[in-house]
Amino acid sequence: MAVAVVGSGLAGFTAYQTLRRGGLAAEEIAVFGTQDDPAGAFRRRAAAIRQRRMRSESDGHCLPATFPGLAVRTALRRRSPVPLLASAFDRYHPTLEEFLVHVDRLRERSGWERSLQGGRIERVRAVDGGFELDGLGPFRHVLLAPGQPGLHVPDELRGDPRAVHAYEPHEYARTVTVIGAGIAAATEWLNALEAGAEEVVSVRRRDPVRRALNVPREYFSRRGLAAFHRLSPGERAARLRALLVPSYPPGAAWDKPLARAAAEGRFRVEPSLNGSEQVICATGFLRGFRHDPLLARLVGEHGLETVDGWIAVDPDGSVPALTGGTRSLALAGAPAQWAFPAADTLAGARYVGHRFLRRIVAKGDACRTR
Numbered sequence: 001m002a003v004a005v006v007g008s009g010l011a012g013f014t015a016y017q018t019l020r021r022g023g024l025a026a027e028e029i030a031v032f033g034t035q036d037d038p039a040g041a042f043r044r045r046a047a048a049i050r051q052r053r054m055r056s057e058s059d060g061h062c063l064p065a066t067f068p069g070l071a072v073r074t075a076l077r078r079r080s081p082v083p084l085l086a087s088a089f090d091r092y093h094p095t096l097e098e099f100l101v102h103v104d105r106l107r108e109r110s111g112w113e114r115s116l117q118g119g120r121i122e123r124v125r126a127v128d129g130g131f132e133l134d135g136l137g138p139f140r141h142v143l144l145a146p147g148q149p150g151l152h153v154p155d156e157l158r159g160d161p162r163a164v165h166a167y168e169p170h171e172y173a174r175t176v177t178v179i180g181a182g183i184a185a186a187t188e189w190l191n192a193l194e195a196g197a198e199e200v201v202s203v204r205r206r207d208p209v210r211r212a213l214n215v216p217r218e219y220f221s222r223r224g225l226a227a228f229h230r231l232s233p234g235e236r237a238a239r240l241r242a243l244l245v246p247s248y249p250p251g252a253a254w255d256k257p258l259a260r261a262a263a264e265g266r267f268r269v270e271p272s273l274n275g276s277e278q279v280i281c282a283t284g285f286l287r288g289f290r291h292d293p294l295l296a297r298l299v300g301e302h303g304l305e306t307v308d309g310w311i312a313v314d315p316d317g318s319v320p321a322l323t324g325g326t327r328s329l330a331l332a333g334a335p336a337q338w339a340f341p342a343a344d345t346l347a348g349a350r351y352v353g354h355r356f357l358r359r360i361v362a363k364g365d366a367c368r369t370r
Contacts, residue, residue, distance in 0.1 A: 007145030008033020011333030014062040015353030021064040022357040026111030045167040145332035149291035166282040173278035175199040180282030181208040182246030209247035237308040310338045316355035328359040
């Protein structure tokens with residue numbers, strides 16, 4: 001096989017769909033990962049926070065082309081123009097069930113199972129003719145989509161029996177403190193109140209940023225990305241830190257229940273922990289390549305350039321020191337944020353997937369026939 005995808009989560013799955021559409025047969029792609037279901041980790045986290053709708057909009061899907069998106073498919077299935085009208089005003093958000101059904105159907109018809117090799121890859125080594133993956137290969141083109149490196153729990157709460165991460169299964173106590181200010185935290189405020197908690201306290205370092213998507217819309221556009229790519233390394237790192245602060249969408253669906261609970265004395269904001277029976281850490285994921293053993297080893301063994309925890313990839317997501325001649329190595333998902341600030345979204349995986357495919361086609365290892 002000429003092509004390998006390391007990571008069988010949603011980022012790897014979305015990039016895989018692009019490779020298949022670009023002319024590669026399922027038997028020409030080796031997918032390495034520990035789960036058969038590409039939405040497995042996402043399902044568990046979504047279930048933990050009782051997520052009902054996606055934050056993404058109509059283009060938040062795993063198909064290679066942005067259009068037609070989920071709004072079009074939902075409109076056709078319901079025989080109603082309402083999803084299309086909502087999408088026109090950036091107000092369409094598919095239900096969790098709609099998205100998961102989409103993943104399941106795409107998994108069945110794309111040949112995903114025929115490409116899966118199983119197993120966790122621990123080492124990527126550059127060799128003549130490509131890359132070896134734990135001694136397997138060589139593969140001329142490799143896409144690394146290892147997913148999130150782990151859940152972030154504040155040091156002071158490690159081992160605290162009251163503490164649970166928002167993305168781990170849990171119920172709600174009588175008094176609850178939620179640490180964080182992003183969409184998981186906001187969801188947990190409402191969940192705890194709905195579950196009947198008498199007191200819900202929000203502990204956060206800053207006021208939440210309110211925006212529809214996890215980064216501003218301009219960073220999904222060619223013009224916005226071009227300006228981002230022109231920044232110096234120091235400026236780009238600073239911009240990423242500013243863009244990746246916790247946020248959740250504006251709107252009455254969030255504000256009204258919180259205002260009502262605050263008026264009843266059931267919700268308030270505090271600067272530090274108190275004596276709540278339960279502490280929910282809605283603190284997201286560990287950040288930086290050092291927390292991922294595969295990426296940390298790749299950087300160390302090949303002397304890759306890094307900036308403040310990010311691997312300094314090219315604008316297309318490829319690793320410059322290891323890409324050239326007949327081979328290419330690229331990152332997808334959160335590790336590719338140096339190229340695409342929203343790389344941990346489905347749109348980000350699609351962005352890297354298309355550019356990875358272009359390199360494969362340029363080397364004559366695929367033919368765009370589909």
